[in-house]
Each structure stands twice: as structure tokens, then as C-alpha cells.
Amino acid sequence: MAAITNLYIDAGSTFSAIITCKGSDGLPLNLTGYTVASQIRKSYASPIAYSLNPTIYSAVAGKIRITLSHTQSSAIKAGRYMHDIEITSPTGEKQRVAEGIVIVTPEITKV
Secondary structure (H helix, E strand, C coil), rough: CCCCCCEEEECCEEEEEEEEEECCCCCCCCCCCEEEEEEEEECCCCCCCECCCEEECCCCCCCCEECCHHHHHCCCEEEEEEEEEEEECCCCCEEEEEEEEEEEEECCCCC
């Protein structure tokens, strides 16, 4: 079952977070050889998606980094969204490791 991870993003700011993937035993998953994907959408059926640019940060420690540049976060209209993070094993098995709500707060200063 995916861990619930809610995110708060300030539009116009650089965003970065590190998520630790854990197995059913509570220990970090070894992500060596895995790939990762992550998107933000307004709803499950929304055709518009924003990538969270996920990367494996520390494979042995099960850590994934998600990021948005200030330009990318500026492109997201303020509001409530949802996200998930999926990993794919070297054998092609997919697993959702995190999901949750994303709150994007509006940018006021635009210089």
C-alpha cells in the first residue's frame, strides 16, 4: 500500500522533497536498478499532468527526490491537485509507493 504524502508547493518557487520508500517490514526498499515516475493532476481523469521530475536519490536507502524548478511551479495554477509516485523494478513490476494531495499556493511577487 502506498504511503500518504501530502505536498505543499509555492508557485514561482523551487520545490524539492525527498521520499523514503519502505517495504512491508518497515525497512527502506533497495531501489538499485529501479526507475521512477511521478505526476501531479487536478483529478484522476485530467488530461493535463505536470511531472515532479523524480530521480533515485539514494538507491540503497530507498530515497526518491522530486523537484520542480521555479519556472515549472509557476506554470501550475494555484489550487488542489493529487499526485503519486510509482517505481518500476528491473523486471518490469510496477508499484505505487506514495500518493497524496498537492496544494499549490499562488505566487504574488512576479519579478
